[in-house]
Amino acid sequence: MIATGEPLPRVNRSMFAPRVIWVMWRRELVRYGRNRSQIFGGLSRTVLWLLILGFGLGASLRQIEGYSYAQYILPGVVTLNVLFASLQSAIALVWDRQVGLLREVQVSPAPMLSVALGKLLGGATIAVAQGSIPFLFIPIIGVPFSVTKLLLAWAVMFSMGVFLTAFGVVLASRMRTFEGFGSISNGVIQPLYFLSGSIFPIRGIIGGVGFLDIPEELRNELARLGVYAIGGGWVVQLPVWIRVLVFANPVSYQLDLLRFVLLDFRQLPMVVDLLVITILPVIAALVAAVAMAKRS
Amino acid sequence: MPIVCENLGRRFEDVAAVESVSFRVEQGEFFALLGPNGAGKTTTVHMLTTMLKPSHGEASIAGFDVRRQAHEVRSVIGMVFQEPALDDRLTARENLQIHAALYGIPGRRVKERIEQALEWGQLANEARRMVRTFSGGMKRRLELARALMHDPQFLFLDEPTIGLDPQGRRHLWESIAALRGRGLTVFMTTHYLPEAEACDRVGIIDAGKLVALGTPAELKTSTTGSTESTLEDVFIELTGHQLRDEEATPRDRLLNFARQGGEHTR
Numbered sequence: 001m002i003a004t005g006e007p008l009p010r011v012n013r014s015m016f017a018p019r020v021i022w023v024m025w026r027r028e029l030v031r032y033g034r035n036r037s038q039i040f041g042g043l044s045r046t047v048l049w050l051l052i053l054g055f056g057l058g059a060s061l062r063q064i065e066g067y068s069y070a071q072y073i074l075p076g077v078v079t080l081n082v083l084f085a086s087l088q089s090a091i092a093l094v095w096d097r098q099v100g101l102l103r104e105v106q107v108s109p110a111p112m113l114s115v116a117l118g119k120l121l122g123g124a125t126i127a128v129a130q131g132s133i134p135f136l137f138i139p140i141i142g143v144p145f146s147v148t149k150l151l152l153a154w155a156v157m158f159s160m161g162v163f164l165t166a167f168g169v170v171l172a173s174r175m176r177t178f179e180g181f182g183s184i185s186n187g188v189i190q191p192l193y194f195l196s197g198s199i200f201p202i203r204g205i206i207g208g209v210g211f212l213d214i215p216e217e218l219r220n221e222l223a224r225l226g227v228y229a230i231g232g233g234w235v236v237q238l239p240v241w242i243r244v245l246v247f248a249n250p251v252s253y254q255l256d257l258l259r260f261v262l263l264d265f266r267q268l269p270m271v272v273d274l275l276v277i278t279i280l281p282v283i284a285a286l287v288a289a290v291a292m293a294k295r296s
Numbered sequence: 297m298p299i300v301c302e303n304l305g306r307r308f309e310d311v312a313a314v315e316s317v318s319f320r321v322e323q324g325e326f327f328a329l330l331g332p333n334g335a336g337k338t339t340t341v342h343m344l345t346t347m348l349k350p351s352h353g354e355a356s357i358a359g360f361d362v363r364r365q366a367h368e369v370r371s372v373i374g375m376v377f378q379e380p381a382l383d384d385r386l387t388a389r390e391n392l393q394i395h396a397a398l399y400g401i402p403g404r405r406v407k408e409r410i411e412q413a414l415e416w417g418q419l420a421n422e423a424r425r426m427v428r429t430f431s432g433g434m435k436r437r438l439e440l441a442r443a444l445m446h447d448p449q450f451l452f453l454d455e456p457t458i459g460l461d462p463q464g465r466r467h468l469w470e471s472i473a474a475l476r477g478r479g480l481t482v483f484m485t486t487h488y489l490p491e492a493e494a495c496d497r498v499g500i501i502d503a504g505k506l507v508a509l510g511t512p513a514e515l516k517t518s519t520t521g522s523t524e525s526t527l528e529d530v531f532i533e534l535t536g537h538q539l540r541d542e543e544a545t546p547r548d549r550l551l552n553f554a555r556q557g558g559e560h561t562r
Contacts, residue, residue, distance in 0.1 A: 008401055023394050031385045031386070101391075
């Protein structure tokens with residue numbers, strides 16, 4: 001109408017539009033790049049949890065299964081950053097729908113599945129970036145690290161990011177109005193974080209070498225129960241109700257795999273971890289796409 | 297092919313936002329839907345533009361059913377919402393780039409289209425500025441230019457002049473007037489009546505029902521019996537003097553929250 005030149009061709013109709021995925025992904029990244037407060041948040045969270053809590057509480061706890069406390073919570077702090085980044089990306093949808101770009105998208109012929117995919121991949125990419133901040137502190141806390149470990153960790157974090165962004169999108173699409181991220185932080189992020197075995201082990205030995213010597217028979221007995229005692233210390237057994245909540249939390253399995261990648265230590269069945277990490281993001285992404293596409 | 301609606305209605309739970317409206321807007325026409333706050337103007341536009349599903353009735357645009365052929369409808373319309381639908385952390389150009397991708401404008405044509413849109417909206421020098429630094433009028437110009445970027449046959453404007461100063465309003469009308477010569481059909485809602493005087497036809501909606509339909513001159517003669525009267529007289533005559541108080545919508549509440557400082561998730 002305002003243009004000169006030949007008319008534009010008709011928009012073709014397909015659910016999968018790589019260009020739409022690309023622009024929506026890039027949009028998330030550009031916004032992230034311009035939002036310094038988010039990067040600062042990730043950094044301050046890491047310092048608080050990994051360094052201050054890690055070394056502070058670590059002074060009392062000494063060791064968990066042979067790892068220092070700061071080492072033990074490293075995967076947990078990565079997860080916390082992934083949680084925050086994913087849910088922040090997702091909850092921005094509430095703004096976007098009421099006073100932002102989403103209505104422009106909804107009234108366009110672009111396929112919502114591709115729009116949602118761009119959003120989720122964007123959220124997951126930011127989650128990987130934010131989740132990598134704790135890696136900068138690895139030299140201080142002393143964990144053997146390698147390129148292979150980094151790539152595997154990124155893969156797990158990306159899957160976690162897709163799942164959590166999708167979960168947040170479903171949540172956001174049920175919210176009509178929004179008055180602060182506090183409720184999301186306290187009501188969603190922190191429960192998922194605390195109940196994932198991130199800051200305390202589901203079971204294991206805490207204490208330190210020589211702290212309390214475990215007799216050989218007890219060690220074997222424990223091994224039969226699945227508790228492998230390296231060194232010595234107190235045997236941890238969580239109250240049943242907390243255990244139930246931890247087992248019900250999908251983040252526990254993702255975190256368990258991440259801990260296996262980073263520290264070579266797991267507490268949950270590997271098969272379940274792998275199933276959760278591969279299948280859950282796909283299902284969540286589809287549910288999120290449907291939630292975003294739904295016309296009111 | 298025109299815009300047709302037949303007994304179109306939408307209920308939200310127990311409340312009928314639009315009870316039933318039927319009208320036709322011909323190709324190339326400039327049509328305004330008038331009504332007090334909460335009369336159902338925005339709901340009607342949202343149904344026509346496939347943003348909302350009608351509860352009953354039929355509507356079609358250029359022969360495409362808004363319910364079953366949403367994709368086709370969306371490809372032939374351009375829309376400017378009541379509140380800006382821009383990403384305010386992106387620049388003007390970045391917003392237009394997203395639009396080009398959403399509407400599948402071929403890659404080699406994108407640059408030319410974006411330049412033309414920026415030129416048309418008189419924003420060529422602000423292309424690299426973040427939209428959050430724009431005034432209300434600049435945002436409107438950007439949105440209007442964007443809505444026209446993909447050569448729509450129908451342009452929908454929901455309360456396009458809210459928040460504009462007289463200069464901004466004047467510029468908007470001149471821009472739209474210049475487009476009408478080229479076969480574009482314009483459908484707008486407003487409760488600012490002097491604007492509607494220039495329309496080919498107007499419909500007046502109240503409490504979800506269409507209470508009048510015709511050219512401004514026709515409505516004046518039939519309602520007040522005098523061609524000297526204004527549309528405002530017609531409007532008050534038809535919709536009464538009662539004040540319309542509306543509850544703040546979630547969008548209003550969110551906007552207020554944003555104005556008070558908002559939140560870092562934005």
